Amino acid sequence: MTLDNSIYKQLFKQCVVGFLVCDRSKNIIAVNPHAARLLGYTQSELKDQQIDKVFPKQLVNRISRKLTSKKKRFFFAETLVNKKDQTTVEVEIHANRVESQEHVVMMLVVRDVSHHKHEANALKEKNAQILQVQNELKTAQKLARIGSYLLDIESGKWTSSDVLDKLFGINKKSVRTVRTWISLIHPDEKKEMLAYLLHEVIGKKNRFDKEYRIIRRTDKSVRWVHGLGKLIFDDHNNPIQMFGTIQDITEQKEREQKLAKFSQLVEQSKEGMAIADLEGAIIFVNKAWCQMHGYTSAKALIGKNLEIFHSKKQFIEEVKPFNTIVMKRGSNSGEMGHKKKNGDLFTALMTTTLLKDSNQIAFAIAGTAIDITQQRAIQDQLKESEEKYATIIERSNDGIIVLQDKKIQFVNAMAMHIIGYDKKDLIGKEFLKFIDPNDQERVVKNYVRRLKGEDVKSRYEFNLVLKNGEKVLVEVNASQVRIGGKVGVMAILRDVTKDNEVKRLKQEFLSLASHQMRTPLTGIKWAVEILRKGKIGPLTEKQKEMVDQIEISSLRMIALVDDLLDVSRIDNKETEALKKDNCNVCSLLQSVVNEMQILIDEKELTLVMNPCGNCSASLWVDEKKIRQAFQNILSNAIKYTPRQKRIAITGKKIGKEIVYAIQDEGVGIPENQQKQVFQKFFRADNVVTTTGGTGLGLYLSKDIIEKHGGRIWFESEEGKGTTFYIALPIKKMMLNT
Numbered sequence: 001m002t003l004d005n006s007i008y009k010q011l012f013k014q015c016v017v018g019f020l021v022c023d024r025s026k027n028i029i030a031v032n033p034h035a036a037r038l039l040g041y042t043q044s045e046l047k048d049q050q051i052d053k054v055f056p057k058q059l060v061n062r063i064s065r066k067l068t069s070k071k072k073r074f075f076f077a078e079t080l081v082n083k084k085d086q087t088t089v090e091v092e093i094h095a096n097r098v099e100s101q102e103h104v105v106m107m108l109v110v111r112d113v114s115h116h117k118h119e120a121n122a123l124k125e126k127n128a129q130i131l132q133v134q135n136e137l138k139t140a141q142k143l144a145r146i147g148s149y150l151l152d153i154e155s156g157k158w159t160s161s162d163v164l165d166k167l168f169g170i171n172k173k174s175v176r177t178v179r180t181w182i183s184l185i186h187p188d189e190k191k192e193m194l195a196y197l198l199h200e201v202i203g204k205k206n207r208f209d210k211e212y213r214i215i216r217r218t219d220k221s222v223r224w225v226h227g228l229g230k231l232i233f234d235d236h237n238n239p240i241q242m243f244g245t246i247q248d249i250t251e252q253k254e255r256e257q258k259l260a261k262f263s264q265l266v267e268q269s270k271e272g273m274a275i276a277d278l279e280g281a282i283i284f285v286n287k288a289w290c291q292m293h294g295y296t297s298a299k300a301l302i303g304k305n306l307e308i309f310h311s312k313k314q315f316i317e318e319v320k321p322f323n324t325i326v327m328k329r330g331s332n333s334g335e336m337g338h339k340k341k342n343g344d345l346f347t348a349l350m351t352t353t354l355l356k357d358s359n360q361i362a363f364a365i366a367g368t369a370i371d372i373t374q375q376r377a378i379q380d381q382l383k384e385s386e387e388k389y390a391t392i393i394e395r396s397n398d399g400i401i402v403l404q405d406k407k408i409q410f411v412n413a414m415a416m417h418i419i420g421y422d423k424k425d426l427i428g429k430e431f432l433k434f435i436d437p438n439d440q441e442r443v444v445k446n447y448v449r450r451l452k453g454e455d456v457k458s459r460y461e462f463n464l465v466l467k468n469g470e471k472v473l474v475e476v477n478a479s480q481v482r483i484g485g486k487v488g489v490m491a492i493l494r495d496v497t498k499d500n501e502v503k504r505l506k507q508e509f510l511s512l513a514s515h516q517m518r519t520p521l522t523g524i525k526w527a528v529e530i531l532r533k534g535k536i537g538p539l540t541e542k543q544k545e546m547v548d549q550i551e552i553s554s555l556r557m558i559a560l561v562d563d564l565l566d567v568s569r570i571d572n573k574e575t576e577a578l579k580k581d582n583c584n585v586c587s588l589l590q591s592v593v594n595e596m597q598i599l600i601d602e603k604e605l606t607l608v609m610n611p612c613g614n615c616s617a618s619l620w621v622d623e624k625k626i627r628q629a630f631q632n633i634l635s636n637a638i639k640y641t642p643r644q645k646r647i648a649i650t651g652k653k654i655g656k657e658i659v660y661a662i663q664d665e666g667v668g669i670p671e672n673q674q675k676q677v678f679q680k681f682f683r684a685d686n687v688v689t690t691t692g693g694t695g696l697g698l699y700l701s702k703d704i705i706e707k708h709g710g711r712i713w714f715e716s717e718e719g720k721g722t723t724f725y726i727a728l729p730i731k732k733m734m735l736n737t
Helices: 005-014 033-039 057-068 114-144 162-168 178-184 187-203 250-266 287-293 312-329 373-383 386-394 413-419 437-451 497-532 541-571 585-595 597-602 623-639 671-676 697-707
Strands: 018-022 028-031 074-082 088-099 104-112 146-152 157-160 208-215 222-233 239-248 272-277 282-285 331-339 345-356 362-371 399-404 407-411 459-465 471-483 486-495 580-584 606-610 618-622 646-654 657-664 711-717 721-729
Touching: 018 033, 033 088, 033 104, 057 074, 057 088, 057 104, 088 114, 146 162, 157 162, 162 239, 178 187, 187 208, 187 222, 187 239, 222 250, 250 282, 250 362, 272 287, 287 331, 287 362, 312 331, 312 345, 312 362, 345 373, 399 413, 399 471, 407 413, 413 486, 437 459, 437 471, 437 486, 471 497, 497 541, 580 585, 580 623, 585 597, 585 606, 585 618, 585 623, 585 646, 585 657, 597 623, 618 623, 623 646, 623 657, 623 697, 623 721, 697 711
Parallel strands: 606 646
Antiparallel strands: 018 028, 018 104, 074 088, 088 104, 146 157, 146 239, 208 222, 222 239, 272 282, 272 362, 331 345, 345 362, 399 407, 399 486, 459 471, 471 486, 580 618, 646 657, 657 721, 711 721
16 A cells, blocks of 8 residues: 555644755755744745754754765754744754655654653652652661561561661571561560461551560670551452561660669659659659659659649749750759649759760759748748738728737728728727627627638628718628638728618619609500590591500500519518408419410410419419519510410419419520529520510519519520429418319
């Protein structure tokens, strides 16, 4: 099969390798598109041009000489070529002499090898880096005396690194089998190590991790080694190889043995002794050290850092500078802060020495400690003076008095200002002398109980008698103190006369404002009644709706004013007589529900009623007040329960009480705020910005229920709902069968 000229021409044009054809005179007579692109010219720019316009003249002459030789018909070279834009490209040139009957031409095949050169150079550089890493790894292994191995499990043969050969005392010609390895192991451990390899590692497919002794072949010396190994498995999870490292740890073991001997000598010492490596890891502590720091077991401390015996501040400010001197000078001594297991701090006299091996290389630090807390305490007591605390105490806005044996031992400036006496008139005097006779018995009783360590209310109020005979009400916050080894009481006094006056004025204003607001609100209520009854003319439906809204708003305001008046009475400790009578609480609850039915319907709530439970009874209560308590709680349940949820009201006789429960599926009360629920004006965080309210309802309800001798409590979970319980005592009741 032969190809016609048209196919050759097509191949010449489309080939991705550059072709140039030159005559004997070195003129380019043909060039394909790829060659023109590679050299940065067009085909027409290259045709009929001298070949040395593109390629270096020296190279062209060499090619010409080679190809004009009768023996040589082929030439190859790599060179840099200048493109038309003066950039260079590295190319590979294959030149051939082609002869026919009529012509002799030179054909050049040109290919860009820049990318290939870059890859080759990169590979060469990578190989150099790998070789460097390998050399560094070998050096590191040599320095650390860590040899490596690879064991073929089926044949039992293994290969090893130069470091491992030196450690074992074998050479390149030595046979390397499991039997060889066993022969190197110390006679006392041969059986154990063979069993470990076969059963624990290969049999159970575990990692090899063992310290053992060998006898080196070359010098017969006993060496401690630490072997590590990892198994390689085939596709059926059968172990086929194990690779790993073996490290010479002889010197480490020798140091441990020396330390063990040393520990026997110091274990019975009364001084605390500890040894740690240079990183601070504990190697040894004696019994006295453990006792000094509040530990019972030395074993539990081994391996932990010395930092556990010091607070963070002590370690940074005292221990580190101390040990820096030890590392520089070889030893150091002085006082240092320590910390016990329970957190108590104490001061110890430390003497620390740097331990070195036979080559004078430091490997550990050893220290002795003597607890000097008592000596320091005596020194601190002597240094302690009033000046140390004068700035804080003397400038306090509260009066401070210290009592021992009922006598004043210390007073600050504010205490003198409150009582109205100078220091010389107070120090050494009995404190009772300055207390109102009506309060003396109570104050003495609290003072004695506090000295005994009994649980006494720390804050309470009493009257002081001033120098001018006037009385001033103070709040005292008292606590037990120990000064000079003797128990006493420190009392912080605050004049609350002005605070109570402000509180009284606030309550008076609240009471007055509430009374003043109730009059116009009552007028609005009666005006609404007149409008509703049509006494001034018939109302349109729209007007009736407006009147209803006015009535609802006025009733809410009247209820709020009533609540404020009740709060005012409670704060002023005004006792309002309860108007008790037999009251059917079941009927009362139904009545409260009927009043709020419109609110229930608006939110499409489901109400389940069983208020009588196992007992239908009339209780001896103030119907109006009990109604108010139930209204407040049910109103809250409706208010804080989302649409289409459920509210349940139940009642049950338990012992001598009837317990009513109002359960909702509302937003619930956050756990961290549940202790505040019955406080005045309290609103939980999850409703304070979304739902209206005053925060008085539960405060008043609790007061009402407790005045009836009852109890009120709740259970709540945020996001699920709340259940309020009201327990009322059964005093007079009439069972309805």
